[in-house]
Amino acid sequence: MNLNMRITMNNVNTDVIQHNKLPNLVLDKLMDWIMDGKLHMGEKLNTEELASKLGVSRMPIREALSSMEKMGLAESIPYVGTRLAKLTQEDVRQIYIARQALEPVAASYACNKVTEKDIELLEKIHEQYKMTVRQDEVPAKEIYILNRYYHFSIYNISGLTRICSMIESLWDCLSFFKLIYGQKFIKDKNDRENMILEHESYLQALKMKDSDKLYKLLWDNLAKRIEDIPYDATAYFEE
Incomplete structure (x- = not known):
């Protein structure tokens, strides 16, 4: 990690940002929404809706959601889709x-x-x-x-x-x-x-x-x- 790096998320512009960077930017934005209270525990994450909101294709959304699963932020439920993790006090x-x-x-x-x-x-x-x-x-x-x-x-x-x-x-x-x-x-x-x-x-x-x-x-x-x-x-x- 670069110690001088600031973690920021600007508007996603598919004409400027290289495709391989999009998943990271999408992930960054989703984490911002979690901290801002716009996304809640257990909330379903719809790939098409997120792609529309962020102005990107579904592929970087899927890659970002996959990263969230690895981070423990989301989980994939059969026949339901991907949703944010839900933790109890226990x-x-x-x-x-x-x-x-x-x-x-x-x-x-x-x-x-x-x-x-x-x-x-x-x-x-x-x-x-x-x-x-x-x-x-x-x-x-x-x-x-x-x-x-x-x-x-x-x-x-x-x-x-x-x-x-x-x-x-x-x-x-x-x-x-x-x-x-x-x-x-x-x-x-x-x-x-x-x-x-x-x-x-x-x-x-x-x-x-x-x-x-x-x-x-x-x-x-x-x-x-x-x-x-x-x-x-x-x-x-x-x-």
Whole structure:
């Protein structure tokens, strides 16, 4: 990921944009609509309607919907079609419990393999993250992407490819939750500063190669996430 990249979506112009870029632009727009509350959990996604709204053919729509399925944002239902994912409070809780079991392990192993080059990359991502969350108008989607990039830049250092793959799958399942949560997160300055402090604590533990400390930091922070899952998850997502 280019740290200088800003995630934006302008009007789709099929005369200017190359065909192979259209699916990404369509995906970008659909993610914007999710965060703006224009698309809701469980909502059916009609290929022809979306193609008409965006002024593109059905092929980039299908490719974008396929990407959304891989990200955990949508699901394909036989005889029904594609619809946005729908998570219950219990679904979210169990996914976080699974994350709590795996992510501290990957992070602690990363402490044993981290290099100066790894630290430099993490510092760059963290600086970009700080600048982004402290803007007057905070882009929720960019925060989501940078946060994910930061975490997986840590986990992948571990070399535990199978575990990292499982963690990535869990993050994909929570994509809808994280995107919508991001809209609420950016409204609270204290929440934003606390996330910066969390990232800094991970970085310091990595620099010290203190695997026990990093394990505990992640375990405790994920425990807080489990405790803070809203009672009525569906209503939370659709606000």
